[in-house]
Amino acid sequence: MKFRDTYIGKIFNGTRSLLTGLGVTLKEFFTKKVTEQYPENRKTLKISDRHRAMLYMPLDENGNNKCIACGLCQSACPNGTITVKTKTVTDEETGKSKKVLLEYTYDLGCCMFCQLCVNACPKDAIAFNNHFENAVFDRSKLVLKLNK
Numbered sequence: 001m002k003f004r005d006t007y008i009g010k011i012f013n014g015t016r017s018l019l020t021g022l023g024v025t026l027k028e029f030f031t032k033k034v035t036e037q038y039p040e041n042r043k044t045l046k047i048s049d050r051h052r053a054m055l056y057m058p059l060d061e062n063g064n065n066k067c068i069a070c071g072l073c074q075s076a077c078p079n080g081t082i083t084v085k086t087k088t089v090t091d092e093e094t095g096k097s098k099k100v101l102l103e104y105t106y107d108l109g110c111c112m113f114c115q116l117c118v119n120a121c122p123k124d125a126i127a128f129n130n131h132f133e134n135a136v137f138d139r140s141k142l143v144l145k146l147n148k
């Protein structure tokens, strides 16, 4: 009979197992806590800049969005999440007609955050922010007009 199968051997193994478990507990007791006390820590909570929460339109130095209404983001989106409404106007300087943005609609409720739209944009006119508290009671409130 092996020692571990004897009465004393089983007590020895049980005690060793117990001490191993207590050692893990003791180590975690002194380890730095990583639990986030959300939402109490809302003001100090740091969300990674890389987190893709919601599409928005960054403004240029004059406070205008950079969109040229090309529609590439709409075409690149596999979910039909973006709708770009445009109108054609005549450029006063050149006399040529060009498209301008009327309304940029983004449905957060069906976005899968793949970033294909951002990658397709030739003007860096859209980007993701990391504002993560976007829960609403009505899905229609997730349909957002991004251009002001």
Ligand code: SF4
Pocket (backbone or CB within 6 Å): 055, 076, 077, 078, 079, 080, 081, 082, 110, 111, 112, 113, 114, 115, 116, 117, 118
């Ligand atoms: S992140 Fe993907 S799913 Fe969301 S709007 Fe852009 S292309 Fe569409």
Ligand code: SF4
Pocket (backbone or CB within 6 Å): 066, 067, 068, 069, 070, 071, 072, 073, 074, 084, 120, 121, 122, 123, 124, 125, 126
């Ligand atoms: S956001 Fe970019 S890709 Fe989309 S319509 Fe505007 S300029 Fe084109």
